Amino acid sequence: MDASGTIAFLHDSTWHGKVFDGDWIAAHGGSQPIIEPATGDTLGATGLADAHDVARAALAARAAQRGWAAMDYKQRAQIFRKAAALLEQHGDELAAWIARETGGILPKAQLEVREATAHLHEAAAMLTQPQGQLLAAPHGQFSMARRVPHGVVGVISPFNFPLILSIRSIAPALAMGNAVVHKPDLQTPVTGGVIIARIFEAAGLPKGVLHVLPGGADAGEALCSHPAIAMVSFTGSTAVGRRVAELAGRTLKKVSLELGGKNSLVILDDADPDIAAANVAWGAYLHQGQICMASGRILLQRGIAAAVTERLLAKASTLPVGDPMSGTVALGPLINGRQVERLHGIVQDSIAAGARLLAGGRHDGRFYQPTVLDGVTPGMRCFEEELFGPVASITVFDSDADAIALASDTEGCLALGVISPSLARAMHIVNHVPCGHAHVNDQTVLAEVHAPFGGSGTSGNGGRHGGPADWDEFSQWQWLTIKSEAPRYPF
The missing domain is CATH 3.40.309.10 (Aldehyde Dehydrogenase; Chain A, domain 2)
Incomplete structure (x- = not known):
C-alpha cells in the first residue's frame, strides 16, 4: 500500500517472480532479484524467461494476432487512451519505480512517464490515419496499396530509458495490428516491462496480444530466431545489434536497429x-x-x-x-x-x-x-x-x-x-x-514522439521510430485489386 493506505498499482503480489502472457505466470527459467543500483537493496523479483518461454509466447502471440487486428479500430484506440490515462493516474508511483530501478533522478523518471503517455496517444491516433493509397486502375476496377501488420513483432529494449524505449516500439506495433513479444533488460524489468504489461492488462488489451518476458541473452537469441516472429525491434549496443541482425536474417525477419555511436x-x-x-x-x-x-x-x-x-x-x-x-x-x-x-x-x-x-x-x-x-x-x-x-x-x-x-x-x-x-x-x-x-543551437539529447528517430552507419540500419516512420517500421505494403467480376482469360 502507499502512504494513503490504497493498494499500489505495482503491488508486487501481482507480478512478483512472474512473466506476462495476458496473465501473470511462472517462467520456465525461474526468477531473478531486482537490485536498486543506488543502494544495492532488493526491490523485488522478476520472472526469468528462457528460450522455452519465448517459443511458447511466440506461438500464442501468433494465434492471438488476427483477432486483435480484426477488432474495431475505435475499440483498439480506446485501449491505448485508457493505458495512457493509467500512466498519468499512477505517475508518481511509477516515476519513483523508474528512479529507483534505473538510478536516474526523479525529473528524468517523470519525463519518462510523460513521454510514454504521449507515445500511447500517438498510437491511438494512428488508428484513424490513412492506411493506404488509391492507385491508378482501369475504369470499373480498384487498385490500392494498403498497410498491413507484420504479424508478431519482437521488441528488445535497454536499461537506460526503459519505459520510453520499450513503449515507443510496443505501442505503434500494437496499433498497426501486430501482437508483441517483448524482452526488457533484466536490470530494469519493472520499468521496461511490468509497468507496460500492467497498464495494458488494466486497459483491456486481449489476452495473448502482448507478452512481457524479462530474460538474458538466451531469451533474446530465441526471440530473434523463432520463425513465428516476423520482425525484431532492437535498441542497444552496436555489438549486440550485429548479433540480432545475424540471427534474424536466418529467418528473413525485418529488423529495426537503434544502436550506439559517437555523437x-x-x-x-x-x-x-x-x-x-x-x-x-x-x-x-x-x-x-x-x-x-x-x-x-x-x-x-x-x-x-x-x-x-x-x-x-x-x-x-x-x-x-x-x-x-x-x-x-x-x-x-x-x-x-x-x-x-x-x-x-x-x-x-x-x-x-x-x-x-x-x-x-x-x-x-x-x-x-x-x-x-x-x-x-x-x-x-x-x-x-x-x-x-x-x-x-x-x-x-x-x-x-x-x-x-x-x-x-x-x-x-x-x-x-x-x-x-x-x-x-x-x-x-x-x-x-x-x-x-x-x-x-541545441545539444544532442533530444527526442520527440512525432519525429523520426534513429542513427546512421553503425548506429542503426536505417530504421526509425516516431511519427510517420512508425508506419514504415511496424507494417508492410500490400497491393490489393478489386474487380466487379473475374476476367475470362484466353487459356
Missing part, C-alpha cells in the same frame, strides 16, 4: 560561452551520460575553448552525485559495476595517451563524478568509444572544416549538435556530417 556537439567561436557550457553539461552528464545520443565528443573552436571549459569546470565541480531518491542530486549511479570499470578504464587509458584530467575521474562505488577531459585527440579511447558515463571529452579545433572532419570521424552517429548564431555556418556543418538527427 558530437560542435561549439563555434561566435557562440555564447555560458549557453554553450550549459549545453555541454546537459548533453554529457544527463542521466550520468547513459544515453545513446549523449554528447560524446565536445568539439570546441579554439577561440572559445578556454571560456567554455572554464564554465564547464565550474558546473562539473558543483553537480551533486548520490542516491536519486534523495531529491538533492543531479547525477545518480551508473547501472552496474561493470560499466563503472569500463568507463574508468577509458578515462585512465585516455589520460595515459595524453588527455588532461581537469575534473572528476573518480568514483565511489557506482557513483562516478562528473568528469572533464581536455586535449583529447583521435585515437584516444574517449574519442573513439561510446562512453555511457558522465565524461565531457573535449577536442579543440581551428576551422569549420576541421569540425566537420572530427565529427565525421566515426562509423556511426545518432545525433549532432552545432551551437552558433551564424545559421549558415551551422547548417554547412550539419549538411556535411552524416548523422541520424541534427540540431542547430
Whole structure:
C-alpha cells in the first residue's frame, strides 16, 4: 500500500517472480532479484524467461494476432487512451519505480512517464490515419496499396530509458495490428516491462496480444530466431545489434536497429560561452551520460575553448552525485559495476595517451563524478568509444572544416549538435556530417514522439521510430485489386 493506505498499482503480489502472457505466470527459467543500483537493496523479483518461454509466447502471440487486428479500430484506440490515462493516474508511483530501478533522478523518471503517455496517444491516433493509397486502375476496377501488420513483432529494449524505449516500439506495433513479444533488460524489468504489461492488462488489451518476458541473452537469441516472429525491434549496443541482425536474417525477419555511436556537439567561436557550457553539461552528464545520443565528443573552436571549459569546470565541480531518491542530486549511479570499470578504464587509458584530467575521474562505488577531459585527440579511447558515463571529452579545433572532419570521424552517429548564431555556418556543418538527427543551437539529447528517430552507419540500419516512420517500421505494403467480376482469360 502507499502512504494513503490504497493498494499500489505495482503491488508486487501481482507480478512478483512472474512473466506476462495476458496473465501473470511462472517462467520456465525461474526468477531473478531486482537490485536498486543506488543502494544495492532488493526491490523485488522478476520472472526469468528462457528460450522455452519465448517459443511458447511466440506461438500464442501468433494465434492471438488476427483477432486483435480484426477488432474495431475505435475499440483498439480506446485501449491505448485508457493505458495512457493509467500512466498519468499512477505517475508518481511509477516515476519513483523508474528512479529507483534505473538510478536516474526523479525529473528524468517523470519525463519518462510523460513521454510514454504521449507515445500511447500517438498510437491511438494512428488508428484513424490513412492506411493506404488509391492507385491508378482501369475504369470499373480498384487498385490500392494498403498497410498491413507484420504479424508478431519482437521488441528488445535497454536499461537506460526503459519505459520510453520499450513503449515507443510496443505501442505503434500494437496499433498497426501486430501482437508483441517483448524482452526488457533484466536490470530494469519493472520499468521496461511490468509497468507496460500492467497498464495494458488494466486497459483491456486481449489476452495473448502482448507478452512481457524479462530474460538474458538466451531469451533474446530465441526471440530473434523463432520463425513465428516476423520482425525484431532492437535498441542497444552496436555489438549486440550485429548479433540480432545475424540471427534474424536466418529467418528473413525485418529488423529495426537503434544502436550506439559517437555523437558530437560542435561549439563555434561566435557562440555564447555560458549557453554553450550549459549545453555541454546537459548533453554529457544527463542521466550520468547513459544515453545513446549523449554528447560524446565536445568539439570546441579554439577561440572559445578556454571560456567554455572554464564554465564547464565550474558546473562539473558543483553537480551533486548520490542516491536519486534523495531529491538533492543531479547525477545518480551508473547501472552496474561493470560499466563503472569500463568507463574508468577509458578515462585512465585516455589520460595515459595524453588527455588532461581537469575534473572528476573518480568514483565511489557506482557513483562516478562528473568528469572533464581536455586535449583529447583521435585515437584516444574517449574519442573513439561510446562512453555511457558522465565524461565531457573535449577536442579543440581551428576551422569549420576541421569540425566537420572530427565529427565525421566515426562509423556511426545518432545525433549532432552545432551551437552558433551564424545559421549558415551551422547548417554547412550539419549538411556535411552524416548523422541520424541534427540540431542547430541545441545539444544532442533530444527526442520527440512525432519525429523520426534513429542513427546512421553503425548506429542503426536505417530504421526509425516516431511519427510517420512508425508506419514504415511496424507494417508492410500490400497491393490489393478489386474487380466487379473475374476476367475470362484466353487459356
